[in-house]
Amino acid sequence: MFGLSEFELAALGLSLKIALIATLLTLPLALILAWLFARCQFKGRNLLLGIVHLPLVMPPVVIGLFLLTAFGKQGYIGSWLYDLFGISFAFNWKGAALAAAVMALPLMVRSIQLAIENVPTKLEKAARSLGSSSLKTFFTITIPLSISGIAGATILGFARSLGEFGATITFVSNIPGKTQTLPLALYTMTQVPDGEASAYRLAIISAVLALLAIIASEIMARKARQQLGKS
Amino acid sequence: MFGLSEFELAALGLSLKIALIATLLTLPLALILAWLFARCQFKGRNLLLGIVHLPLVMPPVVIGLFLLTAFGKQGYIGSWLYDLFGISFAFNWKGAALAAAVMALPLMVRSIQLAIENVPTKLEKAARSLGSSSLKTFFTITIPLSISGIAGATILGFARSLGEFGATITFVSNIPGKTQTLPLALYTMTQVPDGEASAYRLAIISAVLALLAIIASEIMARKARQQLGKS
Amino acid sequence: AKAETPPTVFAAASLTAALDEIAQSKKIKPQFSFASSGALARQIASGAPADIFISANIKWADWLKTTTSDIIVNEKTFLSNSLAVVSYQPQTQTIKKLFQNENDFFVAIGDPTHTPAGIYAKQSLEYLNLWKELTNKLAPSSNVRAALYLVQSGAADYGIVYKSDALNAQNIHLVDILPKNSHEPILYQALLLKQDNQINAKATSLFDNLSDTDAITIWKKFGFQPLKN
Amino acid sequence: MLDVMIKSARQSIEIDASFKCVQEGITTLFGPSGSGKSTILNVIAGLDRSESSKIILNNLDITKRPTEARRFGYVFQDNCLFPHMTVKQNLSYGSHPARSNTPNRNEVIDLLDIRHLLNRKPSKLSGGEGQRVAIARALLSNAEMLLMDEPLSSLDNKLKKEIMPLLRRIATDFKCPILYVSHSFDEVCQLSDKLILINNGKILGSGSPQDMMTNPKYADQLDGFDAGNLLNVVVKSHDHEFGLTNLEFSGGIIPVPLIKDEVGSFIRLRIRARDITLATSIPTGISTLIRLPATVNYITDVNQTHSYVHVTCGTEVMIIHLTRKSIQSLGIEKNKPIFCLVKSVTLEN
């Protein structure tokens, strides 16, 4: 396909799978966090904000090391999860997805929070006055009215997941077919004397993916705005 | 100060300087791009969108390599800039700032674009009808009404710049006092078998910085919303 | 069943090309993971499913031996390497003259605080009495390949990299090989590891044959110096 | 029945208002711009929090309840339609628990003339269309009581006239009382059973519109408005030749422009105080058709130069707005028998 080697195809497929799953699983959490930050005042808010945004300021390698310590086979949380649910993040795609999710979370939370803050509280109040519970209001007013922002955030998260490198290679290593995503394959190619051609190809695949994701997000956002009659 | 070693203080200072300058210089460009994307339809829009967002999906190392090729001493743009203006990005803080700016740009553009899209066109039209030119309208209506989004984007960019690692270390190396920012120092410490104590300290500094930036952005955003009488 | 599965080999990134070729020649398809020796060592210590670990650095191998000694079955130091000075522009002078004459230049090296290549380079430069003069002209990279690319792209004028990297690289010129006695020997150590208290048979055979005659030819082709057992 | 005590301090205004709304019917909140009407509605609906207020609906203290549990239907001053939903979806949004007695959906849609808009988004509606949809949305929300903030302000008279009877029916037939904010005296007169006058956050007085209008105490507040008389009359006969309907009450027969109501039905007739001319004897050669005999009760002053003459006509009490000069020149005084002349074209139902 497109003259891609098996190794490149494997990396591409794995990347897509990991980014997709990471994004979809992060989305509900990001929504809840964003809503909390946008609409609620609670104790420890700033602390939670700080924690969520940590992956943004820390070098990804450090986040990878932290994940290794916490979610590794012998990590506090990792061993507990394994004992209880049999879930293991060790050196498999689930771990890669976890790394991608952690790195993408702050970006998604921030974008969604902004979008939610832009929903006029007046309309939420109007919904409440018509008998709608706060949960129903959230799902029928807040979310639809910030959908273009949420879609944008999701694509942003997806793109960030696709590009995730440092935390992934540190946390789940660079095992082809298991944890070797596109960026990791690209890295490997830069380690090989005559890997340039392959590295270029991989870079172009990444770029094309990025472009597709961004254009998709644009189209979705425009549709959403039209829905609101904004343009 | 706070029991930090000279080496840690240097990294902290350098990081702040680089992130600050990168963010401030990127802001105008991000504003223009965001406005273009939010309000204009032009040929090559999607291509430009893709290019701006590339650093988001590419592994940062690849962006670093690209920067080397383009802005390095022998790079197309780098050599030209050096000959014309005597500006060199080679292994100095300017290069680090450039790397940080390139990585932060898509995040900032995206956030600002969303914020601008949320400004009711009706109000812009009202301003035009009162005789305000499109430039005046942009500065007196569009920007102030999206200021909370712009502030958020700036802080996001700042945080991202603070945390920038892969592109920086590839583009300008890891020279203490010159290009060794906090994340680079932190990374170095994690690579030294007995560097844990220092690594922890640096991680905590990073976390505190992140927290401060995020809290600052929250306060600014809240102020801006109050200005608009939204809350 | 465990014995049938292909072995997992965690190896320093600089060995990527050579190990790939050796594995092909032996008709086994190990699961490779190439990254920095340090990252791999930590991963193995936290339970990574590696059957063989090849470190480009004795220190990380030793670190692993002390932290998780119970999984190590066998070890061998089987490969050595040398340091090469490379340049962007072709050069005719010796490195000493080069580094003393010019004022405005950069030398890309692996980070001397933690990358093995950097540590060895520092020893050499100290030995050659060039370290002090060069401290402000060094561009320390996170790994040797990055240093090499700095030279390839012309961002740095010179670089001190492994001979194995220099030999196969394009767009650079080999200036000199640093004397072997100017730095500690550059040694690659392979560790054979247990997985859940079992030893992978194919891993054992690969481990044993890492320096057989076929392998030696390949190692040499990529610029490494195989050691006698 | 709604019984409220509202205290709410704002930087610019301090609201301190206690009042009761009528059980079945429409209570109107009337006051100048900025007097706190919308604020009061917001506190009642629970949208503005106010700790020291007390809201009692049907003997239940709902002060602590969240907005959605208060079971009001609120028509906002700006329509507050949901921009991402079609008109149809907006109409179905109301989620109060079902009640036994709700207006018919189709009828509401037709009366408000919004059927052709059902599939549009609010951004594609005109100002008045949006306002009508907002009214319909509240009417169909199963609310126990409606709060309406100037719901008819951007509608033309024709539509207003069609919608007002619907609102009255909602309040009486469907037993869904309405608290209505308006600055149009026409609306107040035609709709309200109780009028509450408010200024600067305080209640100046309340009572039946008729009482309020004729009370000199409130003349100043109602100045510029058309005080009026509301008569309960029965349809006597239709005169199709001249396009007149004859209405009967204890004071006599009143011909008005033809109306649709059936013979025998009871209706409410409004005659503005200023539209009545007094005569000491039945004049001839004059175009007014209505000539009702009455007796002067007393005279109150609107201001220094104008007065209301209170008369008894049959069993009804009416007021007539005259200048002092007229009163003087006609020699009007207590117990004097007089005739009330009204042009029938000035009468509207």
Place this chain on the structure above:
Amino acid sequence: MLDVMIKSARQSIEIDASFKCVQEGITTLFGPSGSGKSTILNVIAGLDRSESSKIILNNLDITKRPTEARRFGYVFQDNCLFPHMTVKQNLSYGSHPARSNTPNRNEVIDLLDIRHLLNRKPSKLSGGEGQRVAIARALLSNAEMLLMDEPLSSLDNKLKKEIMPLLRRIATDFKCPILYVSHSFDEVCQLSDKLILINNGKILGSGSPQDMMTNPKYADQLDGFDAGNLLNVVVKSHDHEFGLTNLEFSGGIIPVPLIKDEVGSFIRLRIRARDITLATSIPTGISTLIRLPATVNYITDVNQTHSYVHVTCGTEVMIIHLTRKSIQSLGIEKNKPIFCLVKSVTLEN
């Protein structure tokens, strides 16, 4: 002078309207909800693009100009205040180039009663307060012409009465003509020099309000509204004892409730067609103070049962709204001399 030809097709309505606005004065666009009034204003202001329209202002084709270069001041149906600016900043926002003749800022602020709001943000204004600020913002924008979309809809009568004279002054004294959208006939009568009737995107007719109101062709559109007479009168004297001002015109003297205008000044008096009673001889013992002799010109029909009697009174022409029954019983016919009776309390300036 504004001369427009507007063609604009929307999914729901097709607008095709050409009209001219008066040079000095107020032109009113009057039509039911959803008839395309706001759309027309938007096209004129350049906010809705419409390729096939043509807008000519003072003999200049401005169709291709961007909004800001058209020099209109637009008061939107929803106020469109800038939420991030104080009222004061909103008022200073207008950026049209200075013109020789602009209303005084302080006077506008005081007349609209918004001085106490100057430092507030729009979110802290009531509905009516916001509307007043929006009017002030447009008035102070140095516009060459004003477009006003139901600017007074959420204001109480008292405020309306204070603001309307200001609008007239803007249009005449400051030579800034106004295109005014309204659904209140009161406003139309008191403000407009030209009335344009619109329905479903098409113009039904246009002319002076007086002509339009008395033209049976438009009776259907104007049904439910109060046709009226506009008389140009001069203040003759003030009678402080009875609180009356005597106004004089060619047809006689009209006493009205005391007004502030100085003796000798010219004003416009509105007498609604339905407030006039006709009498064949001067009646006695009746409370109406105004009795103007007049001659019947002709009679037109409003509908099957109601008619306008057109009379000449001095040099002025007036219409009187009567039922056919009255006309018949009084035997009113062409050239018959009659008397117009008006209660002075029904007159407002």
